[in-house]
Amino acid sequence: MANSSSTRGTSLDPRARRTRALLRAAVLDLSTEKDLDSITMSDIAQRAEVNRATVYLHYKDREDLLLDATESTMEGVVEAARACRLSVDTHALPDATPTHLISLFAQVDQHRAVYRQMLGEDGSARCATRLEHLLAQAWFEQLTAEPPGSPHETALQVRAHFLSGAVLAVIGRWTRGDFDGEGEDGGGGGGGNGNGNGMSVAEVADLTWALIRGQK
Structure with missing residues (x-):
C-alpha cells in the first residue's frame, strides 16, 4: 500500500524504520486511551520514549503521523x-x-x-x-x-x-x-x-x- 506523505520514503535505514515503528505503535497505543484529535506530538514522543524533535525528523506534522499510524x-x-x-x-x-x-x-x-x-x-x-x-x-x-x-x-x-x-x-x-x-x-x-x-x-x-x- 503506497504511503501518501512526502516525508515517508521507501529507502529508510534500519534505525529510521525502527523509530517510525515506535512512533506508529505509540499512536495506536494512545488511541485506546484518548481521542485521536487530542493526541499531541509530545504525547507520542513521550510514549515512544524519543524526544519531540525526533518525531519531526520523520513526520512533517501530527496529521501525517496519525495517517501513517492508522494506515498501518x-x-x-x-x-x-x-x-x-x-x-x-x-x-x-x-x-x-x-x-x-x-x-x-x-x-x-x-x-x-x-x-x-x-x-x-x-x-x-x-x-x-x-x-x-x-x-x-x-x-x-x-x-x-x-x-x-x-x-x-x-x-x-x-x-x-x-x-x-x-x-x-x-x-x-x-x-x-x-x-x-x-x-x-x-x-x-x-x-x-x-x-x-x-x-x-x-x-x-x-x-x-x-x-x-x-x-x-
Whole structure:
C-alpha cells in the first residue's frame, strides 16, 4: 500500500524504520486511551520514549503521523476486501458470507479503538477518506474484471464507492457499540471477539453480506 506523505520514503535505514515503528505503535497505543484529535506530538514522543524533535525528523506534522499510524492498520482490511470477489450480478454471489469479509471485520476488531476513534464524529476525516478510497479501489478492480457487457465504468465506480461508504458506516457504528446498546462508554467491550455481549465479527459480517447481496 503506497504511503501518501512526502516525508515517508521507501529507502529508510534500519534505525529510521525502527523509530517510525515506535512512533506508529505509540499512536495506536494512545488511541485506546484518548481521542485521536487530542493526541499531541509530545504525547507520542513521550510514549515512544524519543524526544519531540525526533518525531519531526520523520513526520512533517501530527496529521501525517496519525495517517501513517492508522494506515498501518488498514492493509489487512483492504486486502480482505480485495479478496471478497464481488460480482456485478448480485444474484451470482454465494449465499454464504465469504471468509474474507469475516476476515475484514476481524482485522477491524484487532484495532477496534482506532476505528472507533477514526470513524467517530470527532475522528480523522483524512484517515477515513483514505480508507474509503482504498476500499472503493479494491472493489472497483473486482467489478471491472467482469466479462464484456458489464455496466459502464462510471456506474461501477459509483457502486464501489457506495459499498465502501456503507461498509465504513457499519464499521464506525459497530466499533462504537451502537448495534448492541453499548454506546460510546461501553464500546471497548469485546463485542467482536466473543468476550462480551456485543455483535460478533461473524454476525456483523453476515448482515453486511446480506445487504451487499440485496437481501433484506
